[in-house]
Amino acid sequence: MATIAVIAPGAMGSAIAARLHGNGARILTVLAGRSAATIARAQESGMEGVEETALAEADLILSIVPPAEAANLAIRLSPLLAAAVRKPVYVDCNALNVLTKRGVAAVIGQAGAPFIDAAIIGAPPKSGERGPRFYVSGDNLSASVALREMGLDVRPVEGGVGAASALKMSYAGINKGLTALAAVMVLAAGRAGAAHALYAELAESEPELLARFSRVLPDMVPKAYRWVAEMDEIASFLESDDGGRLMFDGAGRVYERLSAECDGDEVGQLKAFAAAAERP
Amino acid sequence: MATIAVIAPGAMGSAIAARLHGNGARILTVLAGRSAATIARAQESGMEGVEETALAEADLILSIVPPAEAANLAIRLSPLLAAAVRKPVYVDCNALNVLTKRGVAAVIGQAGAPFIDAAIIGAPPKSGERGPRFYVSGDNLSASVALREMGLDVRPVEGGVGAASALKMSYAGINKGLTALAAVMVLAAGRAGAAHALYAELAESEPELLARFSRVLPDMVPKAYRWVAEMDEIASFLESDDGGRLMFDGAGRVYERLSAECDGDEVGQLKAFAAAAERP
Numbered sequence: 001m002a003t004i005a006v007i008a009p010g011a012m013g014s015a016i017a018a019r020l021h022g023n024g025a026r027i028l029t030v031l032a033g034r035s036a037a038t039i040a041r042a043q044e045s046g047m048e049g050v051e052e053t054a055l056a057e058a059d060l061i062l063s064i065v066p067p068a069e070a071a072n073l074a075i076r077l078s079p080l081l082a083a084a085v086r087k088p089v090y091v092d093c094n095a096l097n098v099l100t101k102r103g104v105a106a107v108i109g110q111a112g113a114p115f116i117d118a119a120i121i122g123a124p125p126k127s128g129e130r131g132p133r134f135y136v137s138g139d140n141l142s143a144s145v146a147l148r149e150m151g152l153d154v155r156p157v158e159g160g161v162g163a164a165s166a167l168k169m170s171y172a173g174i175n176k177g178l179t180a181l182a183a184v185m186v187l188a189a190g191r192a193g194a195a196h197a198l199y200a201e202l203a204e205s206e207p208e209l210l211a212r213f214s215r216v217l218p219d220m221v222p223k224a225y226r227w228v229a230e231m232d233e234i235a236s237f238l239e240s241d242d243g244g245r246l247m248f249d250g251a252g253r254v255y256e257r258l259s260a261e262c263d264g265d266e267v268g269q270l271k272a273f274a275a276a277a278e279r280p
Numbered sequence: 281m282a283t284i285a286v287i288a289p290g291a292m293g294s295a296i297a298a299r300l301h302g303n304g305a306r307i308l309t310v311l312a313g314r315s316a317a318t319i320a321r322a323q324e325s326g327m328e329g330v331e332e333t334a335l336a337e338a339d340l341i342l343s344i345v346p347p348a349e350a351a352n353l354a355i356r357l358s359p360l361l362a363a364a365v366r367k368p369v370y371v372d373c374n375a376l377n378v379l380t381k382r383g384v385a386a387v388i389g390q391a392g393a394p395f396i397d398a399a400i401i402g403a404p405p406k407s408g409e410r411g412p413r414f415y416v417s418g419d420n421l422s423a424s425v426a427l428r429e430m431g432l433d434v435r436p437v438e439g440g441v442g443a444a445s446a447l448k449m450s451y452a453g454i455n456k457g458l459t460a461l462a463a464v465m466v467l468a469a470g471r472a473g474a475a476h477a478l479y480a481e482l483a484e485s486e487p488e489l490l491a492r493f494s495r496v497l498p499d500m501v502p503k504a505y506r507w508v509a510e511m512d513e514i515a516s517f518l519e520s521d522d523g524g525r526l527m528f529d530g531a532g533r534v535y536e537r538l539s540a541e542c543d544g545d546e547v548g549q550l551k552a553f554a555a556a557a558e559r560p
Contacts, residue, residue, distance in 0.1 A: 098472055121481060133481065159473040166472030171481055173465040174489065178458055184524035185453040188517060192378055192446030193439045201401060201413065201451055208488050209454065237468060243533030244464035250526025257523060 001026055002146050005058035005088070007073060009034065009042035013064040015124030016093075016152070021046030022127070023150035028058055052077070056084040060143060063092045063104075064120075067229040070094040074107045081111035089143040091136075093118040095230050097169055097237035098162040105138070105161045114140035117161040119168030125151075137163035169237040173248065176227055177234075179220050180251035182213045183258065186273045187266055195269070199276055214274040221267050225259035228252050281306055282426050285338035285368065287353060289314065289322035293344040295404030296432070301326030302407070303430035308338055332357070336364040340423060343372045343384075344400075347509040350374040354387045361391035369423040371416075373398040375510045377449055377517035378442040385418070385441045394420035397441040399448030405431075417443035449517040453528065456507055457514075459500050460531035462493045463538065466553045467546055475549070479556055494554040501547050505539035508532050 005028040006017045017027045031039050031049035042049065055061055055077065063073050070092060081087055090108040092101060092115070101117055108115045115138055122132025130153050136144045137157040148154040157163040189198040202210040220227070231252030238244040261267050285308040286297045297307045311319050311329035322329065335341055335357065343353050350372060361367055370388040372381060372395070381397055388395045395418055402412025410433050416424045417437040428434040437443045469478040482490040500507070511532030518524040541547050 122485065133485075135477070157474065157477045162472065163474055163477070166469060166474035167477040167481060170465040170469035170472075170474060170478045173468070174461055174482075175486075177461040177465070180523075181454055181457040181461065181527065184518065184521060184527060185450040185457070188453070188521065188524065189446060189450035191519075192442065192450075192517075194437065194443055194446035194450060197415070197437045197443070197447040198450045201447060202454075205402065205413075206455075237472075238464065239468075239471075241464060241468065241534075243460075243530045243535075243537060244468065246530025246533060247461065247464060247527045248530075250523045250528075250530060253523030253526060254521075255523075 002060070002150065003028060003058045004147075004150075005029065005055045005061040006047065007055070007061065007063055008065050009038055009045070009047055010064065010066075012120060012124045013062070014041050014045040014047065015126070016062065016064065016120075017042070017047045018045035019125040019127075019151045020147070025150050028055060030055070053080060056080045056088060058088045059146065060089045060091055062118075063090070063094060065094060066226055067095050067100075067233050070096055071100065071104055071107070074104045078107050078111040081108065081113040084113075087111075087113040089114045089116060089140060091116040091118050091144075091147075093120050093134075095119065095168050095172055095233060096165055097233045098165050099236065100233065101165040102162055114143060115161065116140055116144060117164045118144075119164040121168060121171055135164040135167055137161060137165075166237070169234050172230060173234045173237075176220075176230065177247065177251055178212075179216045180231075180254045182209075182217060183220070183270055184254055186213070186217070187269060190269050190273075195273060199273065217270045217274045220255075221258065221270070224255040227255045228259065231255060282340070282430065283308060283338045284427075284430075285309065285335045285341040286327065287335070287341065287343055288345050289318055289325070289327055290344065290346075292400060292404045293342070294321050294325040294327065295406070296342065296344065296400075297322070297327045298325035299405040299407075299431045300427070305430050308335060310335070333360060336360045336368060338368045339426065340369045340371055342398075343370070343374060345374060346506055347375050347380075347513050350376055351380065351384055351387070354384045358387050358391040361388065361393040364393075367391075367393040369394045369396060369420060371396040371398050371424075371427075373400050373414075375399065375448050375452055375513060376445055377513045378445050379516065380513065381445040382442055394423060395441065396420055396424060397444045398424075399444040401448060401451055415444040415447055417441060417445075446517070449514050452510060453514045453517075456500075456510065457527065457531055458492075459496045460511075460534045462489075462497060463500070463550055464534055466493070466497070467549060470549050470553075475553060479553065497550045497554045500535075501538065501550070504535040507535045508539065511535060 003026045027047045029047040105115045117137045119135045134152040138161045189195045235245045235248035283306045307327045309327040385395045399415045414432040418441040469475045515525045515528035
């Protein structure tokens with residue numbers, strides 16, 4: 001039976017854990033300092049709370065944390081990995097730009113542990129569905145076979161460490177960049193009294209986009225706070241593309257504003273627009 | 281027979297002129313200083329070249345120019361309008377932010393001529409098709425009835441001068457913002473060696489977006505130079521939305537780079553991505 005550590009038991013981490021557990025894996029995680037709701041979710045997902053030192057017993061460690069915490073986690077675990085006789089394979093699954101991901105890989109490499117660059121595209125696993133796609137790249141992909149056998153939709157990407165992350169950055173840039181654009185323009189149309197006219201024009205000439213906006217605008221609100229750091233990662237990923245970087249600096253500020261707002265006026269306007277779009 | 285001045289005989293202006301002419305209007309324009317190709321296109325569209333002073337004889341003047349020239353045209357024509365006994369209705373059809381459009385309206389208002397805020401959404405008219413939509417707002421919409429009778433798909437928007445422009449800004453922000461996002465992320469994926477993986481992932485999870493990109497990325501290239509100023513207008517339209525403004529400052533720089541490049545390496549990559557997306 002494979003032993004897999006999943007850090008942390010967030011929405012994505014616990015859903016991945018549940019799928020692996022359902023296919024026979026033992027799942028370790030760290031629950032110290034987590035809320036009662038998170039601990040309950042972790043236990044429902046078959047996750048076993050252990051001391052951080054016990055993570056070295058795992059065959060694989062999946063890092064699934066907010067982007068800003070990914071490097072810290074690797075640095076914190078590296079002495080443990082360095083001391084382990086049988087090294088776990090460290091799988092960084094976070095939405096990081098290529099340089100950050102390579103930095104994490106270097107930390108893990110110095111500890112002597114194998115590293116896999118991974119990127120998750122799609123919503124958290126649900127029973128009965130195949131997704132999300134679990135892209136992997138690097139020189140140690142053989143260890144990812146175990147993840148495929150335990151129900152993940154593992155897909156190798158050529159190009160070494162950084163390739164899976166580059167795919168994730170590009171895809172998320174389109175996806176979450178478009179949601180930011182929609183939020184900005186719906187709110188601006190509203191300020192100018194043109195939200196209804198914009199709705200009508202989209203319904204006629206861009207019905208697919210309108211249907212998408214009605215779905216993604218309300219979905220975005222509770223996630224906006226997490227997307228701020230992801231927009232920063234995408235901006236860094238764009239390197240010498242000054243225009244592209246500005247676009248994602250801007251998207252980060254938009255998500256920051258909307259997450260600070262919570263149930264404020266702008267969020268209400270976005271939800272109202274989305275609800276109007278759902279009407280036949 | 282209505283006499284309509286259309287300034288200038290660009291791609292949109294001459295196509296609008298052709299539809300109006302085909303429905304019985306006499307069309308005036310100014311051809312001084314234009315290229316042989318433009319003059320030929322204007323003549324094919326039924327446009328009559330006249331001195332600028334003769335424009336005051338028109339029933340309506342349609343301003344259809346690059347956004348950066350819209351205010352200058354109004355200022356240049358205002359003495360003519362002030363001197364005219366029978367004032368033409370001045371219809372500014374340009375993609376301007378609300379404040380700029382109101383500025384143009386004020387110039388025309390001082391000259392004593394009626395003003396219509398108009399915004400064109402969709403591709404230039406083709407025979408056999410109804411579009412584009414020709415949105416109008418303001419207090420002098422009765423004059424737009426003539427345009428509807430001559431084949432334009434005229435649609436009033438409530439909210440006075442600025443409402444049609446606000447709709448245009450919001451719609452163009454989504455549309456052209458998305459194209460900029462797609463260009464940025466396709467190019468970034470390419471730099472990281474992940475363009476093929478991005479293509480495959482989009483084909484699986486976002487086939488509608490992929491089909492759109494294959495159409496809009498090559499179409500954008502010859503228009504990118506015009507979109508730079510339009511991105512500036514959208515950024516100004518966003519006023520206090522700092523994040524949104526950054527996004528469109530960035531999109532403007534992206535279009536500036538791509539238009540300066542012309543047939544360069546990045547344009548080639550965008551066309552290659554679009555061509556791959558067209559394959560079954």
